[in-house]
Amino acid sequence: MTTGHRQRPTGSDRTRPSARTGWRLGAALLALGLVAAACGGREESGEGGGDGSSTTVAEAVNLANPADCTSYAGTTGADGATIKIGNSLPQSGTFKVFDKVRVGINAYFQFANAGGGVQGKQMELVSLDDAYLPERTRANAETLTQSDGVFALLGLVGTENNKSVQQYFAETGQCVPNLAVATGFPGFGDPAKDPWIINGLPNYGLESVAFADYLEKNKPQAKVAILSQNDSFGESYVTAFKQAIEGSGVTVVAEQTFDPRAESNAQGQVTTLAGSGADALLLGVTSIPCPTALKSIQDSGWKPLTYVTLTCSSKVLMDLAGAAAEGTISTRATYDPSDPANQSQPSVQEFRTEGAKYGLAPEDLDDLNVATGWNFGAYLVQLLKASPELERSKVMNTAWSQSGVTFGMNLDGIEWTTNGTDDPFGYEQLQFVTRTGGKWVPEGEIIDYGSQIAEQGGG
């Protein structure tokens, strides 16, 4: 069987500059020169969905049209004995935690291959390192499509990284599916503009809509403070939230942004927000600054009803926050395999037993990024099986017209549904959870925000 992936360093392996490396060196020198400026680098993480029990209804969506492409080859990468899938993510540098997404995808492919693959073909993953640098992601996209001849891309990490790939394809007139990108940036849910890229995580705006909805129901006069990262990740939450509370009694009384590249914690911002008299907080922050901010809030004695992002709700980050996370709320679209409460779920059991069989180490089985990769793999396999044939535009049009699909470790009751430009986001339902006794406890039913999120597209 030709399973598995090749992990290959790109270009000049020796230099290996990471996004942070360049910044660090620059920063160190700037420290001498007395001036420093913040610079790029975006951070996303989170959850996806994964296994192929699909009930696809392929309606007549015809968004991906080969006629729009100057350079089009519909079956490249899928016309042999294997289906070659490309991927690019940080395998080195500061953001290499996200390399675990690759580990998860790979394990799922091997699992799928053992079950006969897709249409008798084996899944093959080619993953390249981009160190989270958008220009390297772009170069990787070129290598993957021009030299490796992959059929589609899957699970590319990072908003800016995917934007650079999008631009590369646009400039070269290529039409290659970029599926289940590992970011919830709402701008990738705009098939009228670019039908060749589709989100793999819940739209960040969806969470904001959910929180707004929650406040309107439970705290209709809430005075909300917002602390957000000063990048497209944070902005996605803020924009969607303000839009969602329009016309309601919920108001935003204070806003602060946080620069994860120039500040080690948000103590000052928390002081300002606490002084605003707000009684609710949208914490549009991810990675380590999120639990650190929760600690600062605890220190300040301020007790707002706090929403933490789905990407912050992972076991690793919540464990760091410890008691400071008690009483916070968040949302879920997928099961967290490290949560003891989820161990009896069949999809989690499948992940743990089959994943272990196909190369996942014990620590991988508790890793949300591995779980996300597994879900991406499951998403792709069900999509390829649902597609009328292994042809790029047909796969893409299928991706835009799936109805009520369940796969991977998506929560029971969550149905992945897309319908072209009317409904470009697969995830539209979320489950509210409250941090109680060091665990996430589901609160109420899974809520469908489909109609509300439809207004949010386009970002």
Place this chain on the structure above:
Amino acid sequence: MELFIQRVFDGLQAGVIYAILALAIVVIFRASGLLNFAQGELAMFTTFIAWAMLDAGVPWWAATILAAVVGFGIGALLYRLLIVRLGGPTGNPLAIVIVTIGLFLILNDGAGIIWGSNPAKVPRIFGDGRVEFLGAGISVQVLGLLGVLAVLVIGFGLLFQRTKLGLALRAVTSNQESAALVGIKVVSTLMIGWGLAAAIGALAGTFTASQNSSVDTNMMQIALIYAFAAATLGGFDSPFGAVVGGLIIGLVSELVVGYVDVIGPDLRLLPGFVLVLVVLLVRPQGLFGSAQVARA
């Protein structure tokens, strides 16, 4: 008023870390006339060592002290095995500065390889308590750190001014050849200087981890920038100046960002550095540094 006092406390909380790291930078500069760009990463590395001990069941306060001891060893060995071979301060100082930047990367990646890149949880050395003061709150942790900082600055002031070792350290910095001629063991003395700096750095690292409740491979990078600013502001050869500089930078950043709307968090680095620039224009040696005097 409460808000103002709270911002002052926030400033002190940030400043105390900058101060301790700046102290480490100044100690190396005083001892060997060099800037160590790897100071922050060395601190991060030793903090991971402390965390490994914590993980093995050692209480956090003991792990902090042991990490400082291990840090001393690493700093001394680094000097003996690497820096001295490049000729110490009499060699090409630029080459050594570049080597410390290399060390920065090696330590950062090394820690990632050894301990993984997922953040690890650490407790607060002085607990989660909080003291109310004029309507604002300051954590017991920060009060404890201010105490440690006071002990350090007095200790190092005495060391440099009142002990034979301090005299030797200053003599070596001033003129290695003359120092050697009067019987000072230059290499051993500098090993101690580098060791001390790394030990202080270890404290800065464990305290940062303690404050954030986590240790990760990038935790000292922003602090290092501020620490360089603090050392520049206070004067590169003054331990007291480094500490005052650190606290001032912390306070100025917090107050300006808090009260001047134009300078939001996006420009958080700016106020401190503008202050440094202004001070340097008036006093090139920094607030407490001694002026360079050249023999005619």
